[in-house]
Every structure is written in C-alpha cells, then in structure tokens.
Amino acid sequence: MDAKALRVVLVVVALALTGCGASAESAGSGMTLYTCATANVEQALVSAFEQGHPGAKVNVFRAPTGQLNARVAADVRSGGIRADVIWACDPLTMHGYDGQGLLREWSPPNAAEVPARYRTARFTGVHLLYMVAVVRSGVPAPTSWADLTSPAYRDAVALPSPSFAASAMMNSCIFTY
Secondary structure, three states, rough: OOOOHHHHHHHHHHHHHHHHOOOOOHHOEEEEEOOOHHHHHHHHHHHHHHOHHHHOOEEEEOOOOOHHHHHHHHHHOOOOOOOOEEOOOOOHHHHHHHOOOOOOOOOOOOHOOOOOHHHHOOEEEEOOOOOOOOOOOOOOOOOOOHHOOOHHOOOOOHHHOOOOHHHHHHHHHHOOO
16 A cells, blocks of 8 residues: 555544444544454554654554445444444445444545545545456457356355355456446
C-alpha cells in the first residue's frame, strides 16, 4: 500500500469511530476493531492509531470475512455489535451491514479524497479488490466467462470458498450470473 493510500486508510478508520458506536472522545481509552485486513496492514494501522492517540489501546478481532460475518451476527443476536470500527474487506459485506441498520452515519473530513462512488452516508471504501484469473501453462486463456463452461475447462476451474474470502463471493456471483 503506498503512503497516500495508507494515510487515507488511517484517517478514515480513525474517523470511523463515530461510524459504528464509539465517539471520537472515547478513543483516548480504547476501541475495538473488527477487520479482515491482512495482519501486516492491520498492525500498521493499529500502531499508527495508538501513536497518534497516546494511551489508547486498540483491541482487534481479525478474521476472514466468513468468520467476521459470524462474529457480527453473534454480536447482533446477543444485544449489539461490540466493535467501535468495522473494516470489512468487500463492499457486499458493508452493504449487508448497512442494509441491516448496523452502521451509524458519519462524514469524514477527508471525504473529498475518496471518490463519491466509493462512499455512502455510513461507510467509506478505503481500497479496491482486484480479481485475477490464473491460467495454467498450456491451457488456452478464456476470453469470456462463458468459456469456462466449455468442455476444455471441465474439472479445471477452482474457486475459493465464499465462506472464507469476500472476494470469492464476488467471483461466485460473477460465475453464476
């Protein structure tokens, strides 16, 4: 992640305190972050936040999207989300949380840095997912999604489990469309 992107992520996540349940003032004592971001990105973010907020402690629940969704659902069943900030890794997850009424409205002061199509009144996208098709050497590259249904690809197409990775859900939707 380049420096500007990390700065935008840091500011957006820090400001998201007002988006899920905590107030910005409560950041001085601590907060809880739910995320599916990779460990190195999550740790860089937490370190930067804690350095910028002396005395603050960030408690992190980091898991793949399927487990993150299970944690949020369990929280909802037991009285409400315990996270102050949710940093999901795909738009379907955030739209789902939004559709359930789990997010509060908030407006980051740096909203102009994020294109309008990547934000709503309740959440702001901080990164884009890139979908990549890997083709084995010696196998013709497909030119359309329909190609993958031809006999040449029988028993040769693999998808990750959408219960584990949010990006797999996006791929599964594309393949079954």
